Amino acid sequence: GAGVSQSPRYKVAKRGQDVALRCDPISGHVSLFWYQQALGQGPEFLTYFQNEAQLDKSGLPSDRFFAERPEGSVSTLKIQRTQQEDSAVYLCASTEGGEAFFGQGTRLTVV
């Protein structure tokens, strides 16, 4: 595709529900990142993939968060047993030449 695509754009989850957020990076981009953007804040790093290898997951806030990229293309961020503090915009980015290209994000609201 022309850019990074994320789905769904909006997700409302009841507390305790599991959610899965999808990211389709720009074709051919090796590196893929997930960021979390809380309301009124800048994005914060969650995790990083190079192809299918998850090289850094130091930003994942708890073991309820899990990310995968099994074939080195599409990535899924899964949050188990969602909590209210998980409410945020989740941004995906793929990079080339040191430049990150961001998707429009998924706005997760936990009620």
Add this chain to the structure above:
Amino acid sequence: AQSVTQPDIHITVSEGASLELRCNYSYGATPYLFWYVQSPGQGLQLLLKYFSGDTLVQGIKGFEAEFKRSQSSFNLRKPSVHWSDAAEYFCAVGGVSDYKLSFGAGTTVTVRA
């Protein structure tokens, strides 16, 4: 550890006036610096980036930024703002060995007629 400070949370500017957004960074090596713009409900769009070379960099939409190593700053400027420049602006720092970006908290720009 790398970090970014954007001292101004909110700036209001008249259409046609100049704009300057401040960014200070902390980074242990040569930084890669970026400015992104985010409109409501949208992702981040890259305005400009600095990797090396000329410290004054030109970006899209008439924006420019100047890297000042001695001041650890990378301020964004535009000579004449348009109503469409109303958005949130983020400064970010990374590096050749730090693939992940650290963002500031952002500056919201309001443009009044």
